[in-house]
Amino acid sequence: MPNAPIHPCFQDQAVTRLPLTYRRLARSNDPRAPDAILDIIRSERLTPTQELGFLPLVYRCLDPATIPTSFEIDNVGLGVRVRLHTIAGALSLLVDMEKMPGDAVPEIWPRVWPWFCFIQEHGVLHPKRGPASEAQCFKRFAFYFIGKRDLSESMYQTLLSTPGFPKLVTMCADSAFDDAELPGEIDLALEEIPPFLGCLQVKPGSSMLAEIVEVAGGSLQDLGRLITKFFSVVSLQGHEEAAPIVAYQLIELISDVEGVLLRTPDWLDAVPGPLFNSLGTYDFVRPLIRVMSVILQLDITKRQNSSERDFVTKALRRCLILLHRLLIVNMGRATFSSALEAGLIPLVMRCATSRWAEEIHAPYIEPLFHWIIPAGFPFHSAILPMKLLTPPAEATQPAFLRSLAYENWLSFLQRGRPYAAVAASGCPEKRVCDNCGNAFPRDSVRRCSGCLTLHYCSTMCQKTDWRNGHLGLCSAYRDTKVVLSSKTPFHQRAYLRALADYELKTNLPEICNAQFAFLRANPFVRVFVTVIPLPRGPRERAKTIRVESAAATPLGVLSTGRDRAVWNDLLDRTVKSAGKMHMHVLQLPGEDVVVPLHTSDDKLFRGVQALAGRVGLELGADSNGEEEIRRLVESLDDASRGLH
Known part of the structure; x- marks a missing residue:
């Protein structure tokens, strides 16, 4: 309403604060007047009190009724450009919010917001000066405006009542970092982050954050992109000092938003x-x-x-909590691969050995270590060199370096070094068709799209296997937990398969001895499994490899219907393979996992079986067959030991 009362600072009597030579300019309707006033202000010829005399002119220039239409922008051109530049010059007077009374802020905002949206959409070019900084003026005004710490609760509510204000929270910051790649703009952007975040970290009892999250709706995607930009900028060289404060504020923001969305005070438990x-x-x-x-x-x-040192430690701890949640609670294959490529393993090692290790390691570093122990081997190129893992002197050794988690890490890392190349590939160079049993190059074998576990060399083999029973077991293979199914994460499948293959190669004499002793005592058993216990850490000795009957092993009497069906199907495939398929059970801490392995021929199985049958007849009942087994192992070529 044109006759509605306005704040005194925007009324004509405020012009009397100006020197007489400038009063006529302030009352002028010339569109170039604000531009001239801007030059006067920049010349520092006026006091802050005198500058307030121009506010009535600024108020008139910000009239939303004068916003150009798209037709005017496209067809009028020069005059509209001059007017837009005038509006930007008027806004620049409001950038320093200390020059305007606090109770006048809510009144000017409804006039600022439409112009802000318009210039963000269309951009402005000054007719003489070329590319102008109108959008930058609006952006800086918005930063100072929403970041003002002493705004009262009523002012916040006034802002929230403005249509589209929640979107400004992401829009203005996104605009700031669009320019951050330009020389000299990164420092400016970093200076604007704290007041921007300050508007979100509002006083207790304020509903601003809840309103932003709920009203904005789909802008959560924009907020996620914005937070990612913030972290990317503060990690650039030359801006290290800003990293702790910005990271801490951003993680607090993430915590607050998740708490509002999930209606929970503790975002880590949600x-x-x-x-x-x-x-x-x-x-x-x-x-x-x-x-x-x-x-x-x-x-x-x-x-x-000391407070600065404590804050850096606190920021690092908050980052570690967030990393722990991203990788363990919300982990996916893409996230895992990105983390390794970005240096996850060296980072966790540095956290454990840093001067902050005592304060930050529990309970977030140890779960990360337990998680990346099996994960690191398929990506061995990212593992920290062993020389960097040498613990410091005992006097300065953090508590974590004396913990079992750290010893487990070193044990698995040292244990994995001999077969790192095998684990890096994730799978052998050849695959075996689960129907015909023949080996083919890995690229020519396709995985079943239903269970993501079995492999076939051709469509004919897949159809044949489906008719022979896989049609009814496909979903069971997908959901089982006792074998390497699609439910097993990719990195864990690659690691466990490589681990079983490595154990078969390095402990082949011991495995053959165990199979020989079992077949000698149980000559009529058709299918057996090789159980390989793995030590929990360097303090625990490796247990003896043993061979058990498939029916007697605990996996043979599973109570779960799906797991039992998959187990029986694997045993049938082992019998049909005629010695080319071998069942291995890896006993991991807390669980047993079945890993079927294939060899290119049946020399290994037939050799041990024949040797067990000959012992009583040719070698005598008291012979343990050690010499014969040694000769058998030496006679096997690489094709008989496994697929490579």
Whole structure:
């Protein structure tokens, strides 16, 4: 309403604050007047109190009724451009919010917002100066506006009542970092982050964050992209000092948003929310790991203030909590691969051995170690060199380096070094068709699209296997937990298959001895399994490899229907393979996993079987057949030991 009362600072009597020579200019309707006033203000010829005399002119220039239409922009051109540049000049007067009374802010905002949206959409070019900074003026105004710390609760509510205000939270920050790649703009962007985040970390009892999250709706995707941008910028070289404060504020923001969305005060105990899914879309784990690496490299010994050192430690701990949640609670194959490529394993090792290890390791580093122990082997190129794992002197050794988790890590790493090349491939160079039993190059064998477990060399073999029973067992293979099925993560399948293959190669004499003793005592058993216990750590000795009857092993009497059906089907396939398929059970800490392995021929199985039958007749009942087994192992070629 044109006759509605306005704040005194926007009324004509405010012009009397100006010197007499400028009063006529302030009352002028010339569209070039604000541009001239801007030059006067920049010349610093006026005091802050005198500058407020131009506010009535600014108020008139911001009238939403004068916003150009798309037709005017396309057809009028020069005059509209001049007017837009004038509006930007008027807004620049409002950038420093200390020059405007606090109670006048809610009144000017409804006029600022439509112009902000318009310039963000169309952009502005000054007719003489070329590319102008109108959008930058609006952006800076919005940053200072929403980041003002002393706004009252009523002012926040006024902002929230403005249509489209929640979208501004992501729009203005997104605009800031679109320009961050330009020279000199990164420092400016980093300066604007704290006040921007300050508007979200509002006073207790304020509903601003809840309103932003609920009203914005689909803008959570924009918020996820924005947070990823923030982390990417602070990890750039030359801006290391800003990393702790920005990372801490951003993680607090993530925590607050997840708490609002999930209606829970503790975001770590909740299921992954929409914002976490948004962060995963933008591959957030990469910049997070880079920021953590930057924080670890900071020299906190130069900081005499203990509160600063404590804050750096707190920021690193919050980053570690977020990394723990992203990888363990909301883990996917793409997230895992990105984390390894970004340096996950060296980062976790540095966290464990850093000067902050005592404060940050529990309970977040140890779960990460237990998780990446099997994960690191398929990607051995990312593993930290062993020389970097040498513990420091006992006097300065953190508690984590004396824990069982760290010893387990070293044990598995040292144990895996001889077959790192095998594990890196994730699977052998050849695959065996689960129907005909023949070996083919890996690229020519296709996996069943239903169970993602069995492989076939041709469509004919797949159809034949389906008619022979796989049609009814396909879903059981997909859902079982006792074999390497589609439910088993990719990196774990690759690691366990490589581990079973390595145990078969390195412990072949011991395995043959165990099979020989079993077949000698049980000559009528058709199918047996080789049980390989794995030590839990360097303090535990490796247990003896043993061979058991498939019917007597605990896996043979499974109570779960699906697991029992899959187990019986694997035993039938072992019998049909005529000695080419071998059943191995890896006894991991807390669980047993079945890993079927194939050989190119039946020399290994037939050789041990024939040797067990000859012992009583030719070698005598008291012979243990050790010499004969040694000769058998030496006579086997690579094709008989496994697929390569």
